[in-house]
Amino acid sequence: MNTAGELQIYNSLSGQKERFTPIHANRVGLYVCGPTLYSEPHMGNMRTFINFDMVYRYLLKLGYEVKYVRNITDAGHITNSAGEAVDSIGKAARLEQVQSLEIVYKYNVKFQELQRIYNMLPPSIEPTATGHIQEQIEIIEQILKNGFAYVVNGSVYFDVKAYSQQYNYGILSGRKIDELEEETRELNAQEEKRFFADFALWKKANADDMQIWRSPWGDGNPGWHIECTAMSTKYLGQTFDIHGGGMDLKFPHHEDEIAQSCGAMGCNPANVWMHANMLNVNGQKMSKSLGNFFLPKEIVEGSTSVFTKSYTPNVLRFFMMQAHYRSTLDFTQTALDAAEKGFTRLSDALQLLDKVPTAGQSSFYVNDLIASFYSAMNDDFNAPILVANLFEAVKRLNLINDGKDNITADDLALLKTEMHSFTYDVLGILPTGVQNNDSKLAPVMDLVLELRQLSRENKDWTTSDKIRDQLTAAGIVVKDGKDGVTWSAQ
RNA sequence: GACAAGAUGGCCGAAGGGUGAAGGCAUCGGAUUGCAAAUCCGGUUUUUAUGAGUUCGAAUCUCAUUCUUGUCUCCA
Structure with missing residues (x-):
């Protein structure tokens, strides 16, 4: 492991960068909220997964043994704001006249293909919500036993008011439930809930639900948030190192995960919460309802309605790595074209590593250059700075090639190892040329x-x-x- | 409305109290070249949204204003 500084991570829970110390030395537990497979993931979804793939890769690079869990949501989400039953997976299935697990399977195949195309390392495990119904039920039972939930008419709700007596609901999102109450009261006319902020842990089955499971409270299906609590606990323990996900999951999803863990087990699930920012198109979040989305495969094939040409997965990944994971990133054609040219420059220079002449002495400090790669990534995974520093190395290689700089064979070997490692292993670029x-x-x-x-x-x-x-x-x-x-x- | 994050050159984006504000792209001049491309050298462009304040010193902290985006029980 390199000792060029220590890894600092921005923790959404504290709002600042913190020195990263794993619970168990040299081992890291990483949980990332994965896709809901009722449709094909779009480019915005992919950005989050690619960013956490980069995080995973750098943790591995540092020598950590990482257990990376990313769930697959294949059980329907339960309610919408109007209190109307919405099973998004079941709904999509009915539209396409297939069974719900069939549609999940279909989109999972596509998602796995996208992972390959975009060179994402497979997580240690990708557990499914439907495969962990029993675990979810057990956690709900525990929350009930602890007095932080109540049963109404075959459904179970989390009791936010009771929870707030002992814990801070809103610790992650900064929301204060007593302030929220008046404004939102009218919108939430759900008679079953005691309090507007209560959320479903288990929802009684509707006649037309496609997915129904048995439970101590009758037939039904689990609430949206409980699956992550069940699976992260099962695979990583009650408290683990890093929990990641998209910025839009901060509230309510992650807030409720914290509440569920505290409510069931009396502890926060994760020490560090990381949130990746959104991908924008012309200044707006990419989303289906706005119609400004495109599929990760379309952009590689050049068949989007947004761009007039195609880009390789490498260029797209490189483009995303030029922005910090906590910043929003605007997808525009001019920006992608710029990234494409920059990427060519980088990959051309990587070829030079095998061709450049060596000398008896190096005319610059190779070790300092390499240390700058580490310090960039140690600063909250600052990939854009890493890229900038890689371009410093590109410049050196070009100069050496022109006979204007010198490098020893040993230094060149070292530089080659680290440049390859940071470009291919950390940034996840596939070798070209x-x-x-x-x-x-x-x-x-x-x-x-x-x-x-x-x-x-x-x-x-x-x-x-x-x-x-x-x-x-x-x-x-x-x-x-x-x-x-x-x-x-x- | 509440909560959160932002506003940096022609474009994309870093930095986040300490002289000259990364890097890529673009652009201009030179070197090289049969001409290009690639490469090299050098230059250009930001009073860091606006207005105050704190400080020896602010893009960076504080306040106000304007605007943008996200979330508020579907969301990566």
Whole structure:
């Protein structure tokens, strides 16, 4: 493990950066709220998962043994603001005339494919809500036993008022229930609840529910928040290190998770709460209702209505890594084009690591450069600074290649190891530019470039330029360097 | 309305009391090149939303104002 500083993480619970100390030395428990699989995740959903993939990757890089749990919500959410029963998974299923688990399966297959496309490391486990009904029931029973919940007509509600006698409901979101009460009273005319802020732990089944389970309170289904409490407790323990999720889950979802854990087990579930910010399109949160969303696959295929061209998963990941996870990020074509060019510059320089000449002495401090990679990430996973520092290394490599800077073989080996590690292992970029080794294309390119070289020697610029232009049009970029011609395919 | 987070160059975005406000993209000049591309060197653009205040010193802290976004029981 590197000792260039200590990892600091911004904790939403305290509102400040804190030195990260795992509960068990060298081991980290990480829980992230995963997707609700009633439709295909859009790019905004992916940003959160990619950000936490980066967090996971850096924790691994630091040498931690990380247990990364990301749930899959495959049980319907229960109610909406009007108190009307809404089972979003069941609803989508009815529309498409299939069973609810069939639709969950369908979108889970797509989600797993997206994880591969965007080079996300698989979590240690992806538990499902439907697979943990018993655990959820047991926690609800515990909350009831402790007096922080009540049963009404086959449903169970969390008793926020009783809870507030002992605990601080609103500790995460900063909300104060007594202030909220008057304004929201009219909107929440749910007769079953004793108090407007109470939330369902178990909801009695409706006749048309597609998912129904048996429970001590009758047939029904679990409330939205209880699954995370059940699964994080089962796989990580009553209190674990880091709980992550999108900013929009802070309230009520995460607030209620805290209440459930305290209510059942008397302790906060997580020491550190991390929230990833939203992805915006033209200044607005990407969402289905606004119609400004696009699918992660569409943008790779170039079939969105928003952009006129496609971008590779690498470019998209790189683009996202140029913004801090706690900042909103605006997706625009000009920004993506800029990222694409910057990414090309970075990946070209990574190729140089194998080609650059070495010297007896280095003309700059390689160790300082490498230390800057660590200190960037140690500062609350500041990937944009890491990228900036990687570009410092890019500049050095280009200078070395031009004979204006020097590096020893040892330093180069070190730089290569760390640049590869931070680019590929931490940022999650997939290595590119290996097409030069393409067994079928390479001999053809050798021939074509030889012919071009002949015309160049004969000063037949028309022919040589035609070859170059045609290759460019075919997506193959030819570079005339000092020591010969190189090419790369996109 | 309540709560929360913001407002930084032509664009995307860092930094968050200490001289010259990262980095990428763009743009301009030079080097290199048959010409380009790539690369290198150098330059350009921000009175850090506005107005006050605290301080020896503020983009950074405080207050006010304007605006933006998010959440308020569907949400990554």
